[in-house]
Amino acid sequence: MPELPEVETYRRYFEATSLYQPISDVYVEDKKLLTTDYDTLNQQLKNHQFIGTKRVGKNLFAQLDAPYWLHLHFGMTGDLAYFKDDEDTPRFARIIFKFANGFKLGFLCPRKFERIGIVEDIEEYLSRKKINKDALEITVEELSKNLNKKNAPVKSVLLDQSTVAGIGNWIVDEVLYQAKIHPEKKANQLTENEILEIHKCMRFVIQTAINSQANYDDFPENFLIHARGWGRAGLQDIRADKCATCGAKISISKVGGRTTYFCANRQRI
Ligand SMILES: [Zn+2]
Known part of the structure; x- marks a missing residue:
C-alpha cells in the first residue's frame, strides 16, 4: 500500500x-x-x-x-x-x-x-476527515499532547490518522523497534523521553524511506523491516526472522487487529 x-x-x-x-x-x-x-x-x-x-x-x-x-x-x-x-x-x-x-x-x-x-x-x-498533522511536520509537543490523551496501545494510537498523518503498519513497527518501545505499551503511560524517541525515530524512519525512494532492500541492515520478508529472495533468507541488533527471534503478534513485528528482548513494556 x-x-x-x-x-x-x-x-x-x-x-x-x-x-x-x-x-x-x-x-x-x-x-x-x-x-x-x-x-x-x-x-x-x-x-x-x-x-x-x-x-x-x-x-x-x-x-x-x-x-x-x-x-x-x-x-x-x-x-x-x-x-x-x-x-x-x-x-x-x-x-x-x-x-x-x-x-x-x-x-x-x-x-x-x-x-x-x-x-x-x-x-x-x-x-x-480527522487527519492530523503530517508525520514530518508535527512537533514533539503536538505529538505528546495527542499520545497523552489515549489509554490504548501506542501502536494503535500512532496508526490513527487523527494522532499523526502518514504512519502505516510497517512504519509504526519500525519506529517502535528503533525507539525500543513495546507496541502494546499504553500511549498515556509513555514517558517524556519515550515520546522524544518516537518523534525522532519517526522522522528518521520516514526520511530513510524517502531517501531510498521506498526501496526496502536499500534500508539499513538494522531495520526491522527486513524481518517482514519483503526483500529479494536470498536477502530474506540471510536476514531471516532474527533481530539484527540482539539476535533474538522476532515476535509476531496482533495489536489492534494488525500484524505486528517486534523484538521482545529490545522492546519492553
Ligand atoms: Zn533484539
Missing part, C-alpha cells in the same frame, strides 16, 4: 513532470474513482494548470491556478506515469490528464481504490 514515503515520491514526480502546463482535457474511464462529478471536475481543470503540490500523510494535493486543489488518494496500489504517445499509455491509467503540449499524466488505478476530486479548503478537508 502506498504510504507516506511512496506518496512523497509521487509528489516529487508530479512536481517534476506536470506543473505549469495548460490542461487540455481529462479522461476518466470509471466515474466511481471521482469524488467530484465529472462535468464539474473537467470544467475546473480544463484550461487551468497545476502550480504546486502539498502532501499531508498519504494525501496528495495539487494546487491549480484557481482557488482550489486537486486531491489524489492512492488507495492500495495507485501510481503516476507521465508519457506522451498513446501507445505508451500504461495499463490501468484509468484517469489521464492531457496537457496542451501533448504530454499526459496517467493516474494508475489497478484495483480501483484510488480517488481524485476537487478540494477547496485543505484545512477544512483534513479536519472533516
Whole structure:
C-alpha cells in the first residue's frame, strides 16, 4: 500500500513532470474513482494548470491556478506515469490528464481504490476527515499532547490518522523497534523521553524511506523491516526472522487487529 514515503515520491514526480502546463482535457474511464462529478471536475481543470503540490500523510494535493486543489488518494496500489504517445499509455491509467503540449499524466488505478476530486479548503478537508498533522511536520509537543490523551496501545494510537498523518503498519513497527518501545505499551503511560524517541525515530524512519525512494532492500541492515520478508529472495533468507541488533527471534503478534513485528528482548513494556 502506498504510504507516506511512496506518496512523497509521487509528489516529487508530479512536481517534476506536470506543473505549469495548460490542461487540455481529462479522461476518466470509471466515474466511481471521482469524488467530484465529472462535468464539474473537467470544467475546473480544463484550461487551468497545476502550480504546486502539498502532501499531508498519504494525501496528495495539487494546487491549480484557481482557488482550489486537486486531491489524489492512492488507495492500495495507485501510481503516476507521465508519457506522451498513446501507445505508451500504461495499463490501468484509468484517469489521464492531457496537457496542451501533448504530454499526459496517467493516474494508475489497478484495483480501483484510488480517488481524485476537487478540494477547496485543505484545512477544512483534513479536519472533516480527522487527519492530523503530517508525520514530518508535527512537533514533539503536538505529538505528546495527542499520545497523552489515549489509554490504548501506542501502536494503535500512532496508526490513527487523527494522532499523526502518514504512519502505516510497517512504519509504526519500525519506529517502535528503533525507539525500543513495546507496541502494546499504553500511549498515556509513555514517558517524556519515550515520546522524544518516537518523534525522532519517526522522522528518521520516514526520511530513510524517502531517501531510498521506498526501496526496502536499500534500508539499513538494522531495520526491522527486513524481518517482514519483503526483500529479494536470498536477502530474506540471510536476514531471516532474527533481530539484527540482539539476535533474538522476532515476535509476531496482533495489536489492534494488525500484524505486528517486534523484538521482545529490545522492546519492553
Ligand atoms: Zn533484539
